[in-house]
Amino acid sequence: MLRVLRQHGAQSRNEIAARVGLSRTTVSEITGDLLGRGVIRVVDTDAVERVGSGRPAERLALDPASGQYMGVDFGHRRVNVLVADAAHDIIASGTSRYEESAQWPERLDAGLALIERLSNDTGVHYGALQAIGVGVPGWGDRSRADGVAEVFAERFHAAVIVDNNVRFAGLAEALHAQTDSVRDLIYLRLSDGVGGGLVVGGQLARGSNGYAGELGHVTAVPGGDQCRCGKRGCVETVASVPAILGRCRRLGVPMESLDDLKAAVDIAHPVVDEVLREAGTAVGRMLGTAAMTLNPSEIVLGGDIVEIAPALIRQVTSTVTYELSWLTDAAPVIRPALLSDESGALGAIAALFHESPLLAGYEANVTTDGGRQWP
Amino acid sequence: MLRVLRQHGAQSRNEIAARVGLSRTTVSEITGDLLGRGVIRVVDTDAVERVGSGRPAERLALDPASGQYMGVDFGHRRVNVLVADAAHDIIASGTSRYEESAQWPERLDAGLALIERLSNDTGVHYGALQAIGVGVPGWGDRSRADGVAEVFAERFHAAVIVDNNVRFAGLAEALHAQTDSVRDLIYLRLSDGVGGGLVVGGQLARGSNGYAGELGHVTAVPGGDQCRCGKRGCVETVASVPAILGRCRRLGVPMESLDDLKAAVDIAHPVVDEVLREAGTAVGRMLGTAAMTLNPSEIVLGGDIVEIAPALIRQVTSTVTYELSWLTDAAPVIRPALLSDESGALGAIAALFHESPLLAGYEANVTTDGGRQWP
Missing domain, CATH: 3.30.420.40 (ATPase, nucleotide binding domain)
Structure with missing residues (x-):
């Protein structure tokens, strides 16, 4: 049930029941328990989009504070950063530019400085950061990918996956x-x-x-x-x-x-x-x-x-x-393409929601900080 | 455990334990039960290929009589038939030729006559036939595929899958x-x-x-x-x-x-x-x-x-x-290619052992006879 909410965002109890294949009664029992424990919460009702009569149904979502996911896309001339909460809402985003000639240390610095600036601007402190997906240009340079993964893992004590940013963009397009x-x-x-x-x-x-x-x-x-x-x-x-x-x-x-x-x-x-x-x-x-x-x-x-x-x-x-x-x-x-410049970062976040069937068997570079279970 | 035996053929208890990720003790308990119920049997020991000292280990397999699987490959000029038992051993095989100009009714008749002849020659009576995989040339002619599936399903009261025979040959190559x-x-x-x-x-x-x-x-x-x-x-x-x-x-x-x-x-x-x-x-x-x-x-x-x-x-x-x-x-x-003319029929049988991870998400034309569970 948590997987459904993580994967599909806010859902009514009926929608949840249909997706997990349980009865409405059973779903209500379990959501009651999860609501009581503060894992999920009521976000709104389906009154606006509701067709037909009947009482509007509450829509439930993961408590956004229960997790954050960061997507980072290093392009040839800019880095994009998106941060999503557990309800899939983007809670911070930004871009920082660098010269095409910039080397990796400089690009990484630009990315990390942007992430810090986003925190100052939005008040998001990355305290619930579960995982980071990083898109990089090019393919197959395993040592660079490992290096990038290590920098992010050490800085944020989160699991990090690194893959080609165009592949992440393709994933985002498939999902959208x-x-x-x-x-x-x-x-x-x-x-x-x-x-x-x-x-x-x-x-x-x-x-x-x-x-x-x-x-x-x-x-x-x-x-x-x-x-x-x-x-x-x-x-x-x-x-x-x-x-x-x-x-x-x-x-x-x-x-x-x-x-x-x-x-x-x-x-x-x-x-x-x-x-x-x-x-x-x-x-x-x-x-x-x-x-x-x-x-x-x-x-x-x-x-x-x-x-x-x-x-x-x-x-x-x-x-x-x-x-x-x-x-x-x-x-x-x-x-x-439906998505433009942010597609690489969006795809990187999507890759973190590892439950997507699109990612069955998916194995990117994964670095885990010792203290945290992945995913 | 049955899946491991169906997928990999005869295995020692240690090999089974390694594949299913259970302890040797637990595996022995379960195989004891299965042996008692006649679902599996001891086929030989690993004495011949054994390296080092120690008592030869018994190798276990599904009781071959517990299932039969048929692969049929209709080519442009011949039909191949293979029949495997539940232990993956080929228990009957044969080829019948027809003119390239032969139409489908004639090809089907040739295939069915061959299957009957194989029964007479080998004594295999298809009494435990679980499923039939049929490879046909060409692609996408859904109505022909449905027709072929129906003929075999009605004749043998077994589940039938139909797909392109070159695709089946590719599957057989990947498995071999x-x-x-x-x-x-x-x-x-x-x-x-x-x-x-x-x-x-x-x-x-x-x-x-x-x-x-x-x-x-x-x-x-x-x-x-x-x-x-x-x-x-x-x-x-x-x-x-x-x-x-x-x-x-x-x-x-x-x-x-x-x-x-x-x-x-x-x-x-x-x-x-x-x-x-x-x-x-x-x-x-x-x-x-x-x-x-x-x-x-x-x-x-x-x-x-x-x-x-x-x-x-x-x-x-x-x-x-x-x-x-x-x-x-x-x-x-x-x-x-490692396999020659029989690869299409081999691949068709492989497709029936649906547990192969190669076939996760695989959806060919499937026809099921009402009285039999698929797969």
Whole structure:
């Protein structure tokens, strides 16, 4: 019952009974006991949204003071922090920026300073902090992940999990999807780099070495531009934001930022349009293969460029749709991300609510402080 | 404890204790009770394989008479049947051929006649038949799958599951893998068609509509040869056995069968070698993207051509290896299938032993006869 409340937030006794499969009478007995012990409390009634007659039902939730969960997302140029209480309400949030050239000690300092500032601003003292989820860019650098986990575990005496921040963002998208039952989803983010996250069969996929969803380094153009990974012609060399801006410049269109790109798109600049369509074709082919492999019900595209460049998205959609055209009942919904910059931190918190079936079998880097049971 | 015996076959009391996490004393008490009730029996001792001194330990197994499980694999030109007892021993097996043009009623008749013949030959009367797994070619034709399930359920009064036979073959490969712990595996079969099966995060993946692993219809050559799926240039148009034979013929090399291909490979025919390398490159690019998506620990290649055409496999291996070269610790093992023609039927039986963690959350077509509990 506590798991239901932790996972789904405030619920009426009838909703709880339906979810746990117990009778209404039994649920009332148990909630009476939990209310008496102060573990849960009545938060409101369903009067507002209630359809039909009858007495409004009380909605119960975990006592927010009984736990806090922190999500931290270190991006290339900023760190986001969210703190949620046990009722799933966000009780503090903030962002701090740093230079892209900033090294890890500096990034960590920025994150920790932000967390302290949030405490001063909101009065949240992290006294009930149960666990911290930290998203970091990149994959597989186990020693860095361990180092980050240790810093947070020592500072807050809480359990810490560390994983790729794009994967966490994909998890957040799956949890916020239009339907309750997205069991197969591909998330792709086009940003300074290109990364992804997968939900397969209702679970966040990690792969055998933690690299599942590394979609930016699929070869899109054999023999193409040199990629930072050492190969040539990766999706990232065609469809990352720097790659798109650079390609426009090489074709004679001055362009330094997403604002410049937006201005060019607004006047339907033919060269820019062509560059975006080429990028969309490369992304679409890669996603077509990934979708043929996984048969997802949703493909989610994230990153600021998604809002700016509809031509790119149209091209992705038509390429993927063609690839899956013969599977008439299998066309996935292809949609922009619902969550924006905070999705990594939200996903990190979601990963802490480990009871989600999406995380069955999930094993990220976990560091536990000796005195605390995880989770 | 019964689950351990069903899943792992004969075990000593110490092995059982280790697997279920109970003390040796408790396990002995429970096995004593089960032996008394005839549910399990002593099958042998570990004397032969025993290292070191000490009294040989008895090995216990489910009483084979307590259940039978049937796997049926309908291919394009033959049906395979395997029957296992509750101790996982194969107690009957056979194959019956039909023309590729045979329609479903004829194929079903061939399968049922084979099953009856096996009974006459072996004395197995299917009296303890608990469940039947049926593999069929192709994907997604739900009404055919339902029809096949009904025929078997009515005939044998047993629970029936029906799924794609290549997916079942992939499951069998994962279960027979070199290590116990293959949680992420891609299986690809190059045959009359090209199909695949996936294990992701320790589970057989189906996708949102049952198409996961449909790797033969990824576009390999944009604008290439017409494929039976309606698209052009699919992997199947380049790397299926008929596609390879046809391409050789078009390049002036007479070739009608895998035997002809083998003869050409044996004399290192340069045109044939080039055709095989082209096919390998197409398969390798597709598998490279699939492997970047899923980060599997193993990629398994099945189909008779795998043994005949090492040049194809070398090309697949080098293409996939290049694609994953920057993930230095993530190179998957790429290997030929361990199981041959019977793998579909073996996988179908494995799917019936539903307790395997590989099948957590697995939902195939399931038909149950009213009088019998499933599973």
